[in-house]
Amino acid sequence: MSTTPLLQKKATELGEEGFLRVVDVTKKFGEVTVVDKLSLSIRRNEFFALLGSSGCGKSTLLRIMAGLETPTSGRIILDGQDITELPAHHRPVNMMFQSYALFPHMNVTNNVAYGLKREGVASKEIAARVSDALELVQMGNYARHMPSQLSGGQQQRVALARSLIKQPKLLLLDEPMSALDKKIRQKTQFELGSILYKVGVTCVMVTHDQEEAMTMADRLAVMSEGCIMQLGTPENVYEAPTSRFSAEFIGSTNVFSGELAEDGSSVVLSTDLENPLELSYAMSNARKGHAVTVSIRPERVRLSIPDSEHAPAIQADTRNAAIGTVEQIGYMGSYTLYYVRLPSGRLIIANVPREVMVGFEKSPDYGDRVALHWSVRSLVALS
Numbered sequence: 368m369s370t371t372p373l374l375q376k377k378a379t380e381l382g383e384e385g386f387l388r389v390v391d392v393t394k395k396f397g398e399v400t401v402v403d404k405l406s407l408s409i410r411r412n413e414f415f416a417l418l419g420s421s422g423c424g425k426s427t428l429l430r431i432m433a434g435l436e437t438p439t440s441g442r443i444i445l446d447g448q449d450i451t452e453l454p455a456h457h458r459p460v461n462m463m464f465q466s467y468a469l470f471p472h473m474n475v476t477n478n479v480a481y482g483l484k485r486e487g488v489a490s491k492e493i494a495a496r497v498s499d500a501l502e503l504v505q506m507g508n509y510a511r512h513m514p515s516q517l518s519g520g521q522q523q524r525v526a527l528a529r530s531l532i533k534q535p536k537l538l539l540l541d542e543p544m545s546a547l548d549k550k551i552r553q554k555t556q557f558e559l560g561s562i563l564y565k566v567g568v569t570c571v572m573v574t575h576d577q578e579e580a581m582t583m584a585d586r587l588a589v590m591s592e593g594c595i596m597q598l599g600t601p602e603n604v605y606e607a608p609t610s611r612f613s614a615e616f617i618g619s620t621n622v623f624s625g626e627l628a629e630d631g632s633s634v635v636l637s638t639d640l641e642n643p644l645e646l647s648y649a650m651s652n653a654r655k656g657h658a659v660t661v662s663i664r665p666e667r668v669r670l671s672i673p674d675s676e677h678a679p680a681i682q683a684d685t686r687n688a689a690i691g692t693v694e695q696i697g698y699m700g701s702y703t704l705y706y707v708r709l710p711s712g713r714l715i716i717a718n719v720p721r722e723v724m725v726g727f728e729k730s731p732d733y734g735d736r737v738a739l740h741w742s743v744r745s746l747v748a749l750s
């Protein structure tokens with residue numbers, strides 16, 4: 368999984384903290400609480416992603432920011448101004464929806480110009496700003512095209528030009544790429560990301576595509592049932608998930624639960640694994656007897672063929688190791704996923720990079736016995 372941002376450095380640097388503040392926001396529909404005392408602080412020019420499974424309240428939170436929904440309680444502060452009571456059309460906010468919804472009977476230019484025309488901006492200024500906006504999204508050559516003559520990705524860029532032309536302080540994107548197929552989607556993610564970085568607009572994007580959130584966002588929040596489970600940079604949330612929920616939501620992982628025991632100078636965890644798990648002292652601030660859950664990412668699990676030249680010898684007391692049988696193989700091109708069944712019945716996923724596969728004399732096949740092992744540092748404690 369890639370965790371590198373699209374561009375290493377923003378053309379516009381991140382601005383001050385608390386540019387957008389969601390303060391203790393609750394939203395109830397009848398008896399049902401959809402957003403639950405949620406607080407959030409976003410920096411100027413930050414690209415922030417809200418991630419979570421269907422129905423967890425992402426769109427509702429975004430609609431509250433846009434003014435399309437009134438919170439039951441709590442405040443929304445934008446650039447120092449409390450906008451909680453401000454109607455949507457008076458907010459310096461633009462929201463781009465799931466379906467990009469260009470006006471089908473208007474050409475690209477008129478679609479982009481629409482908002483400015485309604486505001487009564489002089490036509491000469493409109494022409495100049497539309498031309499700039501279309502250049503920005505690299506659609507200058509399509510000014511006279513009708514939406515039906517554009518690909519999904521191109522329509523999305525026009526919709527973005529239309530959103531940016533009014534220079535909103537805050538841009539809200541609700542599943543902006545969900546209508547695109549995977550290939551165009553990745554290309555559009557890249558394009559949209561670089562345009563937004565260039566413009567330096569503060570942006571909150573809702574998605575349930577974790578790869579999209581990870582490649583595009585400066586920071587992301589994992590939501591569940593109206594609450595934020597974890598918030599951080601993509602790398603931070605991926606490498607140091609604080610809960611089983613976020614570990615499993617961002618990427619896949621292997622999770623083990625057990626009880627801590629001290630064994631001489633090391634801390635071990637007895638789980639359903641045949642072999643003991645050894646934790647580093649730094650992460651095991653819990654005491655002996657405490658229940659602990661840990662996660663190991665599949666790419667941290669090394670796989671080898673038992674008794675082969677480079678395989679470590681695995682005995683009953685060898686720590687952070689297991690022997691099992693290959694049950695499923697997922698060939699992914701640059702890596703291969705191995706699903707290995709242990710004698711206890713538990714399944715462990717190992718992600719084996721291509722260069723390691725090439726190093727095998729014969730790559731492990733269905734039903735083969737394989738050895739798994741991982742370093743102490745690969746284990747992350749979950750709360």
Ligand SMILES: Nc1ncnc2c1ncn2[C@@H]1O[C@H](COP(=O)(O)OP(=O)(O)OP(=O)(O)O)[C@@H](O)[C@H]1O
Binds near residue numbers: 420425426
């Ligand atoms: N106007 C409404 N009236 C009643 N319930 C609503 C209303 N809008 C949303 N809900 C409910 O609130 C919950 C959260 O909806 P929301 O649209 O925020 O989810 P989401 O996280 O955006 O999900 P998805 O990923 O499917 O778009 C859902 O259970 C939904 O049925």
Ligand SMILES: [Mg+2]
Binds near residue numbers: 425426427573
């Ligand atoms: Mg939604």
